[in-house]
Amino acid sequence: KLTGLPAALTYRPAPFDAACSVLKNLRESDREHASSPALPPDVQLLVLSHEVPDDLLPPGETARAKAFEPEWQKLQKAQAKRSTRGEQWTIASSGHLLAQDRPASVAQAILDLLDKAP
Numbered sequence: 001k002l003t004g005l006p007a008a009l010t011y012r013p014a015p016f017d018a019a020c021s022v023l024k025n026l027r028e029s030d031r032e033h034a035s036s037p038a039l040p041p042d043v044q045l046l047v048l049s050h051e052v053p054d055d056l057l058p059p060g061e062t063a064r065a066k067a068f069e070p071e072w073q074k075l076q077k078a079q080a081k082r083s084t085r086g087e088q089w090t091i092a093s094s095g096h097l098l099a100q101d102r103p104a105s106v107a108q109a110i111l112d113l114l115d116k117a118p
Helices: 004-010 013-024 026-035 062-080 103-116
Strands: 045-050 086-091
Touching: 013 026, 045 062, 045 103, 062 086, 086 103
Parallel strands: 045 086
Antiparallel strands: none
């Protein structure tokens, strides 16, 4: 869980303004995504997912985050399936902020992906 300075930086107004903007423009983003060129069917694709549904929403919103978790995982799986070479990896003991929670695991996943590159 975020506390202290990381919480203050994460939960300050600017990130919430950005999140509100994303949500406000979600329909337009969906249209843009739908009209964007398809990925090559065999592109190397790695989707990193959290193990613990924490830090997606601000403190006090744990129930809402847990309620959204099944949909979040569904979206993650769908993203990985966009390629015949797509994979979804769950980063052990990580919340939504994967790079903060487990930076070495994220770095290793990138290195593993690069090792698989042609």
